[in-house]
Every structure is written in structure tokens, then in C-alpha cells.
Amino acid sequence: MRESLRQKIIQVCHKKIDQxxxxxxxxxxxxxxxxxxxxxLLMEAATWWIQTHQLDHFEKARKIIDMVEAGR
Known part of the structure; x- marks a missing residue:
């Protein structure tokens, strides 16, 4: 996953947690x-979310941050 998408995911997840x-x-x-x-870029995120990790439609923001920061 490209670095700009990783940063966007982390930023959005932190914002959702704050809110x-x-x-x-x-x-x-x-x-x-x-x-x-x-x-x-949408397909890159969808592939990572659905195909690579087989995540549910909604996942905890904290879990997603941890996964992205771990480079998974």
C-alpha cells in the first residue's frame, strides 16, 4: 500500500477516534x-481491506491503525 494511503488511513482513524x-x-x-x-486508490484500499485481510465492512479504527502501522 502506498505511503500516502497509509497516512490518510491513520489520520482518518485518529480523527474518528477523537470524535x-x-x-x-x-x-x-x-x-x-x-x-x-x-x-x-479506492481499489488499492479495497483490495487491502477485503482481499488481503478479509476484514468485515466495519472494523474498529484502533485495529486498522495498528495493522497499518505494523505494515500489514
Whole structure:
């Protein structure tokens, strides 16, 4: 996964945790605007989320941060 996407995921997850608490869930859609202006990046995130890690639609933001920071 490219570094810019990793940083975006971490930033969005921290923001969600700050807003709603440590138990907040996120979907990979949370990292993108409501329009598909970068389909390649969206597919990269979807592949990492769905195909590589077989995550549920919503996962805890803290879990996603830990996975991304660990380089998984």
C-alpha cells in the first residue's frame, strides 16, 4: 500500500477516534470523498481491506491503525 494511503488511513482513524471514542468503527470508504475521483486508490484500499485481510465492512479504527502501522 502506498505511503500516502497509509497516512490518510491513520489520520482518518485518529480523527474518528477523537470524535466518537476509542470503540468507533470505520469502513474503507471513510478514507475517500463521496465521489469516485481516484478509482485506482479506492481499489488499492479495497483490495487491502477485503482481499488481503478479509476484514468485515466495519472494523474498529484502533485495529486498522495498528495493522497499518505494523505494515500489514
Amino acid at each position: 466518537k471514542g476509542d470503540n468507533v468503527g470505520v469502513s474503507f470508504y471513510a478514507f475517500f470523498a463521496n465521489k469516485n475521483d481516484d478509482p485506482e
